[in-house]
Amino acid sequence: MIALGIDIGGTKIAAGLVRSDGRILDRTTVPTPAREGSSAILDVACTTAESLLDRSPDRVVGCGIGSAGVIDPDSGTVSSATSSLADWVGTDLRGGVRRRLGLPVRVLNDVHAHAVAEARLGAGAGANRMLLLALGTGIGGALVDAGRVDRGRHGAAGHFGHLPVAEAAGLPCPCGRSGHLEAVASGPAILARCRDRLGDGPELTDTRDVFAAAAAGDIAARTVLDEAATAIGAATAGLINALDPDLVVLAGGLAFADRSWTDRIVDQARSGMIPVVEQCPIVPSQLDVGSAMVGAALWCLSGEEVQ
């Protein structure tokens, strides 16, 4: 069986034809018209997808969409999102794509979709219960148990960046609350905190600059990164203690920014894990970010009814 997978992100839209064993038969990527509103985004996504459908020799049974934002499991609409896509909240993804393509459509969050792929084809292959932690512009993740991604009541499960950590006490979080992991350990938080400490120091334009400054011996950069790693490690340990997975997969750009920094996260996590779960492996993801497209297609093919 073959499904169409579409991954709608803030900068690009990836579409592909995916076989039930995970093999990608055809794929293409286009820039997201992020500022043009949801209708334009769906038009571009579906035009791109149609080019794949038109040239496919095989029947495509359905379409799985992995999208930025919180996807309501009942309606397949976007119920919450950052401003990276204009006008995205309220978008009827399921209905909008179904109308345009004439295929059955299933929609889930892009991190959830990545987790489905990682569990089937990546670091989680062979494990029954995989916890994925995605570290990047935001911090999120997913639990995949027996092939089923745990979406929660509103499709919001996996907001692991909004766990409390000591390092973030009193600090404002992008969600509007305070004290959450994301306030100290997302890419933008690390960059902003390092800038604050440096004052008139070297110009930093990207989180990568913070890692570079730390590698060059800058104390402010090292302190900020140490606090972030400690916080991520503590939260990871808390999740392992609370959820008892077979393994934890660290994904997202930050997980691959600096090997010794990621090692520090793992060490910190180990120092917080209770004895009964202390053997839980913590490993890097094996699939790249494009895997959300594959995960969405596989999830569509799985036919899992979550509603």
Add this chain to the structure above:
Amino acid sequence: MIALGIDIGGTKIAAGLVRSDGRILDRTTVPTPAREGSSAILDVACTTAESLLDRSPDRVVGCGIGSAGVIDPDSGTVSSATSSLADWVGTDLRGGVRRRLGLPVRVLNDVHAHAVAEARLGAGAGANRMLLLALGTGIGGALVDAGRVDRGRHGAAGHFGHLPVAEAAGLPCPCGRSGHLEAVASGPAILARCRDRLGDGPELTDTRDVFAAAAAGDIAARTVLDEAATAIGAATAGLINALDPDLVVLAGGLAFADRSWTDRIVDQARSGMIPVVEQCPIVPSQLDVGSAMVGAALWCLSGEEVQ
């Protein structure tokens, strides 16, 4: 269908015959010979259970056991436990009870068993995805989703007392790690922290004395209880953000110790919940602690295979 339920706790063993609708047809309770070792405990539990089986006019199809300690899902043995039951770690509960009673036996942790009952018959009835938080000598809980209690790889899921919280930063936890919720918010932690602050003040022998001292205006008691409520609230919010349940049920003795204190926990939780899940109800449990016996029996009848 009728199953035997057995709840093995540190002070008493409850046994009962439970119908699949949750009705208790017969029940009895005996003291746990906690210091005499696992064989003596199983003997007492099974002798008690046999008295129920002997006088039952109906066929009993199996036995569900809810037990203190972490129960390995594969083997039905106790893989980890506090010292409240002598010699409990390593006990083959499934095999030991099956041999004595000649019935099919299924075993799970007592908090997980309580959660099964609460989800079916208590505050979670009608909800699809219930998160239970049990506040007492320890802090634990369970997620029950679509009738299935989430036990985790080692049966250790629900160790919510071992989430990081700012209020516990640097404080030793009974698990051997530090910085965990249980270090500031379990009953014994509240009592010990209040004693530490009071020095030569009034004699405190029980966590209830701390609540009484706070009600009488004692500043040390109020401070310790405030920190505990803040920590529990923050962890509860983190769990709601991470797991997106339909509702949260607060159970255990501490949840009923003082109404205004529990209200404070709920207020603190609400201040940490992200917008997409902020409507999640947080309610008191409806079933008493004896419900672990009922939950174990219902779980046995559900025939759910978790291995």
